[in-house]
Amino acid sequence: FKRVGNPSSEYEQDNGDIGYFENFNNELLTDDRNDYRLDDFKETNISDLGDSEENVASTSFDLHLLQFRVREATVLLKEDLTSEYGKYYTQIFARSPNLLFQMNHVSKDRLLRKMMKKIIEALSTKTSEVPFTWVTAGSSAAAGHGNLFTQSKTYALEKMANKVFSTAGLNFIGKNYAMGGMDSGPELGMCMESIYGKDIDVLAWDFNMTDGRENWKISLWGARGASHPSRPIQVLLDGPGNRRGYRLKAFQRMENVGVGLFFMRNINYKPFIEMLPDSDKDSGLFEVPKSLKYLVCSGQYEAVGKSCTNHKYATLKLCPKSSGQTPWHPGWKHHQLEGRILAQFMISMLNKAVDKLVSMFTVSAGDMHDLEILNFGNNWKDKIDNEAWMGSASTLTKPYPYENKEVFKVVSNSFYRGNAICSSAMLPSDARYNGLVTGKKGIFGGDYDKGMRESHAQLRSEAADGNVSMTVVHSSNKANNACPKYGIRDYKDYYYIGKVEDDDVWHTRMFPSNAEYDAFSKGTVSTENFIMACLDICDREKKTCSERYVLDGDLASMYVDNKKVGKREKLGKCYLLFPSNGEVTWFSKGTKPGQYEIEVKLNNAGMFMRITSIVIVPFIA
Secondary structure, three states: OOOEOOOOHHHOOOHHHOOOOOEOOOOOOOOOOOOOOHHHHOOOOHHHHOOOOOOOOOOEEEHHHHHHHHHHHHHHHHHHHHHHHHHHHHHHHHOHHHHHEEEOHHHHHHHHHHHHHHHHHHHHHOOOOEEEEEEEEEOHHHHOOOOOHHHOHHHHHHHHHHHHHHHHOEEEEEEEOOOOOOOOOOHHHHOHHHHHOOOOOEEEEEOHHHHOOOHHHHHHHHHHHHHOOOOOEEEEEEOOOOOHHHHHHHHHHHHOOOOOEEEEEOOOOHHHHOOOOEOOOOOOHHHOOOOOOOOEEOOEEOOOOOOOHHHOOOOOOOOOOOOOOOOOOOOHHHHHHHHHHHHHHHHHHHHHHHHHHHHHOOEOEEEHHHHHHHHHHHHHHHHHHHHHHHHHOOOOOOOOOOOOHHHHHHHHHHHHHOOOEEEEOOEOOHHHHOOOOOOOOOOOOOOOOOOEOHHHHHHHHHOOOOOEEOEEEOOOOHHHHOOOOOOOOOEOOEEEEEOOOOOOOOEEEEEOOHHHHHHHOOOOOOOEEEEEEEEEEEEOOOOEEOHHHHHOOOOEEEEEOOEEOOEEEEEOOEEEEEOOOOOOOEEOOOOOOOOEEEEEEEOOOOEEEEEEEEEEEEOOO
């Protein structure tokens, strides 16, 4: 093809300044859809494109100017990193991509398409930056417990990546929605849309510390990510151990059926550690930059009992009583380095997306009408990927939990690809901040409706004249209270049900709420559904919560649309609610298919129930 005219010399770039890399795996992947250019769709009429998500204005654009700005910002960032890391810059940022990352060309194409669509949207709006959203999901180590919130890897990733993404009209948003003590499934996997949001571009799994050997959880997580309406690129941020091989294979199986993903080793990887200065062995510590000094001691990251331990955290000034500073939580230097390596990866992919957009266009400047036609090609390929996933999700090999294997077989097809609606009280959560749970909107890291104290909720229940609605209780504890402004921001809030003297008082709530239903219900809503409840029953006097309390049907009575819950089956840390031994699904009776009234009553004195999430999953045979 020929471009109209030549870009001026000021737009010439040195590709050596961009940390491009590719490290393909050996999986055989079918991708016979060739790349396309604008000319492939020139005969397409705009009226044939159908409804477009982008409101494309009739304005002009200059792709080469965009390319120059992105290149320039990337070069400036490299200079900043070189200044900070000195002689270690090349060892870390030039060698780490091939050492730590793995991404197949098919998934790379899917990520570049996602970026190109966002760039086209930014070119069309021109009035504001278009969000490009990265979500980190994981446990306390991923959340950054023990550090300031602004010292987490997600914060470091956002701060660095946005310096370049902003030059393409994109606002790189890093959402640190990791939660201490949580595994990936089934609760969080089934509540993705409610908790992490409806618009996710990249979704990172970082549950290495909590998922253990329960491989069914990561398979379910991957399937739920693939079924998410925004179809995010999935990232496996994995740690050391022999489980990594299976986890990667679980993700790669989905890569063959339309799902985009990439993998990053934990920077604990020995060959990477060996590239870094060792503070117990190197004599010239005065030459080591602050961000690397006392990161590695005696060949280990932040080694316990070594000089690294005393320099692991830096919270004293803002959080004198910061909690979570344990041997298994990474310190600020670990988070910063991992965040910056991830940012470098995303920036290199952005540069490739811009380059590909330029190469697919036959002119250096043009009308937005042409870009909409080009975006039609991107949407076309995305549609093929989505159809490939939805057509294979039911036949994909599914690992089963160690316990209640037969029960999971009953629900697995529905859980893998059904449009679940989750009502969760936990934080952080987009549904909470958007006011869908309590009716009041809030801001992550700012003001929001925190719910009630547990003692106040119990008094509220005891004072009720008739049935009482379940209220959200804030799970704040000593760890959360130690530094609420700068430290931990994840809370296992819950819907509260307390035992009261009046046996005629029931705690009730519609699940999902009307606001949640309007936000998350889709065309596939069904009157027949599975119901999963993630809950605890606790003894106030003994200060214990136990699954045997939940499975003991005499301690709590539960009704769904006036029908008694006859059986509870454990699934991970949650429970499937069944009408009886012979029935597994519930038929909703209200005007909104898939919405249920759930009523609960505690039968023993001193007991109370905490429900963190209720998930409604349409039945799929």
